[in-house]
Amino acid sequence: MTDQKLIELVTQAVLAQLAGQPPAAPAQQPSAEETEPLADITDKAHKMAINIEHPVNRDALEQMKTKTPARIGVGKAGPRLKTATMLTLRADHAIARDAVFRDVDEQVLSDLNLFSVQTLCTERNEHLTRPDLGRQFSPETINQLKSKCESAPTVQIYVCDGLSSQAVDANARDVLPALMDGLKGYGIQTGTPFFVKFGRVPAMDVISEALGAQVTCVLIGERPGLATADSMSAYIAYKAAVGMPEARRTVVSNIHKGGIPAVEAGAHIATVIKTMLERKASGVDLQM
Amino acid sequence: MRLKTLLAGQVYEFHSIKEVLAKANEQKSGDVLAGLAAASDSERIAAKEVLSNLLLSDLRNNPAVPYEEDDVTRIIQDGVNERIYDKIKNWTVSDLREWLMDYATTEEDIRRVSQGLTAEMIAAVAKLMSNLDLVYAANKIRIHTHCNTTMGKRGTLSTRLQPNHTTDNVEGITASLFEGLSYGVGDAVIGLNPVNDTAASAAEILKRFDEVKNKWQIPTQICVLAHITTQMEALRQGAPTDMIFQSIAGSQKGNEAFGFTTETMKQAQEMLRKNGTGTGPNVMYFETGQGSELSSGANFGYDQVVMEARCYGYAKHFSPFMVNTVVGFIGPEYLYDSKQVIRAGLEDHFMGKLTGIPMGCDCCYTNHMMADQNDIENLTVLLASAGCTYVIGVPASDDIMLNYQTNSYHDASAVREILGLRPIREFEEWLEKLGIMENGKLTSLAGDASLFTQRKGGLG
Helix, strand or coil: CCHHHHHHHHHHHHHHHHCCCCCCCCCCCCCHHHHCCCCCCCCHHHHHCCCCCCCCCHHHHHHHHHHCCCCCCCCCECCECCHHHHHHHHHHHHHHHHHHHCCCCHHHHHHCCCEEEECCCCCHHHHHHCCCHHHCCCHHHHHHHHHHCCCCCCEEEEEECCCCHHHHHHHHHHHHHHHHHHHHHCCCCECCCEEEECCCCCHHHHHHHHHCCCEEEEEEECCCCCCCCCCEEEEEEECCCCCCCHHHCEEEEEECCCCECHHHHHHHHHHHHHHHHHHCCCHHHCCC | CCCEEEECCEEEECCCHHHHHHHCCCCCHHHHHCCCCCCCHHHHHHHHHHHHHCEHHHHHCCCCCCHHHCHHHHHHHHCCCHHHHHHHCCCEHHHHHHHHHCCCCCHHHHHHHHCCCCHHHHHHHHHCCCHHHHHHHHCCCCCCEECCCEECCCCECEEEECCCCCCCCHHHHHHHHHHHHHCCCCCCEEEECCCCCCHHHHHHHHHHHHHHHHHCCCCCCEEECCCHHHHHHHHHCCCCCCCEEEECCCCHHHHHHCCCCHHHHHHHHHHHHHHCCCCCCCCEEEEECCCHHHHCCCCCCCCHHHHHHHHHHHHHCCCCCEEEEECCCCCCCCCCEHHHHHHHHHHHHHHHHHHCCCEEEECCECCCCECCHHHHHHHHHHHHHCCCCEEEEEHHHEECCCCEECCECCHHHHHHHHHCCECCHHHHHHHHHHCCEECCEECCCCCCCCHHHHHHHCCC
C-alpha cells in the first residue's frame, strides 16, 4: 500500500467516526488467525527483524545484525522505542528477574536424590543483600552435613541456587550425572551430593572444611543477563579453605544450552578435577 | 564538638565523627552490610542533627584514612586552598548547606569555596540534603572540560556511546557504533568496555574508532576502557587514543585493589600529553560507584557516601575530561532498590560537581536488584534537571557484554527535548550536516545505522 492510499483510508475512517458512524466492521467469524496466540516477542526471529521503514541500505543493516547480538536496527517512534522493542526488553528483564526471585523446582532435587540445607540466610532478600550470610551455616546444619554425607571424600560435589534458580532447573539434571559418571570413569571417588539454598560461592570453603574433601565443586546459578537466565557455573578448588584467595578457584562458566551444553560441561569438569588431583592445585596455581 | 543530641526526649550519643557520618546516611544496603547503618529512622535523624552542627574544621581534621597512610587523603588535604579554608572552617555543615541554597550564592562563589573543601565535608553536606536539594544545588554548578571538544556547558546534556560486544568483534562493535551515532549519541566519548584486556585487542578497537572518527570528521573523543596499564601498553605500541580510563576508589588500598598507583596515573597522563590523539588539557576518564571500597575491604570503617566523595577529591587532582558513577552496577548488597539507586545517583552527581569535576552518570541496574527500566528513566530525568554532564547510551538499553541495563540510545534525545537541552554544539552541527538532527530534534533519517555505510564508501 502506498502512503497516499494509507492516508486516504485513515482519513475515511476518521471522518466516518466523526460523523458518528462506526468504521467498517471486521468479519463476524473469528478467523483461524485470531484464535492463535500472538507471536513470541522473545524469540530469535523476532529479534533479528529490522524495524526501519526506509533504510538507506537494508543489506548493510542485515549484515550488521549478523555481527552483534545487540538490539540494533530497532527504529523509533518519535525519539522513543517502538512498542515491540520496548516490550521485548521488558519481557527479557522479567524472565531474568523471575529466575532470581523464585525457588528451585523441588522435583529436580528429588529426581537427583539431593537433600537440602540452607545457609544463614532466611529468605530471598536477605540472600541478595547479605553475601556474608550466604557463605555461612549454623552449627546444626554443619552437623547435619557431617551425619548425612560421606566423610573425607576425594571429591565433594553439590548444587546451589546462587543467583539463578532457573539455571539449576535447566542444567542440574544433565550436568550432575555427567560429572559423576565422568569421575567414576576415571576411578575417582565422590562424596554424597546435596543442595544448598541461598548460597554464595565461598560457602564451598566451609563445606570443604566440614567434610574434609580433597576437591570441592559447586554447580551454581549465575546472575542472569537478558540473553539467558539459564547460565550455570562450576567453581572448583583443591583443598578449599575459609579465607583462601579467590584466585585459588577454577571456574567453568557459561553452562547453558546457548553456551557449553550441560552434558558436555559435566564431562569437561570431570577432566578438570582429574588434573587438579594429579597436580594438587587449583585456580591460578593450576596452569591448564 | 558535640556528638550527642536529644530527639523526642531520647538521648542519642555517638562515639566518633565516623559513626555520625555513617548513621546520617539515607538507608543503603551497603551500609547495613558493613554494619555501619543507623539502627532506626530516629537514630538516622539524630545523627543528621549532630552532623549539621559539626564544624567544617572537625571534618577537615578527621579524614577517613590517616594522612600518613593514604595518598588519597594526602592528595585531597594538600589540594585545599588554605586561605579559602580559613574563611569557612568555622561554618557548620548546616551553614554550608544553606549557603549552597542561598539565592545570593553564585556559581562563581561555589567554585571558589569548593577549593577549600575536603571530601568528608562534601559527603557531610550531601547527607543533610533532600533529593530536590541535591538537584537544586548541583544545577548551580557547571564544570567545563576540553579534550577535542568542550563539554559541560549550561544547556547541554552529552552522552557516552557504549558499543560493547560479547566477543569484542570489531565489525559488531562498529555496527553498534553506527547505530548510536545515527541517534545523535556520542558527543562525550565513544567508549567501549572490552572483554579481552590485552593491548593488541584494545589497539585494534581504537584503530577502528579513530578511522570512523576521522573518516566522518566527528567532533568527539575515543577511548577503550581496558585496565590503565593495558591502555598504556596499547599507546606505547602506537594505538590512537584521546583519553585513558580507569576505575578509581576512595582509598589507596582500594586503588591498589584496582591494580594501579598514583604513579601509574601520572605516567598515563604524561604519555597522553606526548602521544595521545586528544588535544587536552583534560585527557583522563574515571568511573566510580558507591560500595566498591567495601567490596575490596578498603573502606576503613567508613560509609559508602564518604568513600565515594573521596574518589572525586582524588579524581580532581588529575583534571579529568569526564567522570561518572556507575550507580546501579554493583548490586543489591550495596544499593538494594530503585529508591537507593536514585538517591545514590543524585548524591554522587552533586558531590562530584561540588568537588569541581565534570560529573556524569551511568543510570543503570542489574537483574538481581529491585529496579527496572522505569526507575532509571526517572533517575535520568532528575539528573538532567540537575545539570548532569552526560549519561550513557547502548542499543535499546541492553548492554550485552556487561549484562546490565542502562539508558537506551533513544533516551537522551527525549530528555533533551523535554528540558530544552542540546548536545555539544560542534557535535550538533555535525549531526545537522548529516541530516540526523534538526532544531534539536532527531529527523526521520535518524536511527538508521546504514547511513554510515553508503556515503564516501563507508566502513562495515
